[in-house]
Amino acid sequence: MSMQLQPRLDRIRRGFEKQAPPEVLAVMHQVTRDLAASGILDRVAREGELAPRFELENTRGIRVGLEDLLARGPVVLTFFRGHW
Numbered sequence: 020m021s022m023q024l025q026p027r028l029d030r031i032r033r034g035f036e037k038q039a040p041p042e043v044l045a046v047m048h049q050v051t052r053d054l055a056a057s058g059i060l061d062r063v064a065r066e067g068e069l070a071p072r073f074e075l076e077n078t079r080g081i082r083v084g085l086e087d088l089l090a091r092g093p094v095v096l097t098f099f100r101g102h103w
Contacts, residue, residue: 070096 036044054060064070074084088094 039047070085072085074082077083085094
């Protein structure tokens with residue numbers, strides 16, 4: 020069964036919010052409001068926009084460009100913000 024991503028993410032968020040401590044939720048919601056108020060959302064890529072050209076090191080330390088990967092097929096980008 021295929022499911023759209025946003026409904027699935029919403030379901031995961033609701034599940035997390037049911038079990039998360041209230042003080043954690045308060046901080047997370049405040050940070051979300053602060054980010055939105057900063058104007059950062061005006062500068063993020065929108066669905067359907069092309070990603071800028073970039074190169075990053077892979078797990079072997081070899082620089083790999085997005086264009087090189089796209090030449091081999093579709094690419095899924097994942098952004099990891101790090102551990103809390």
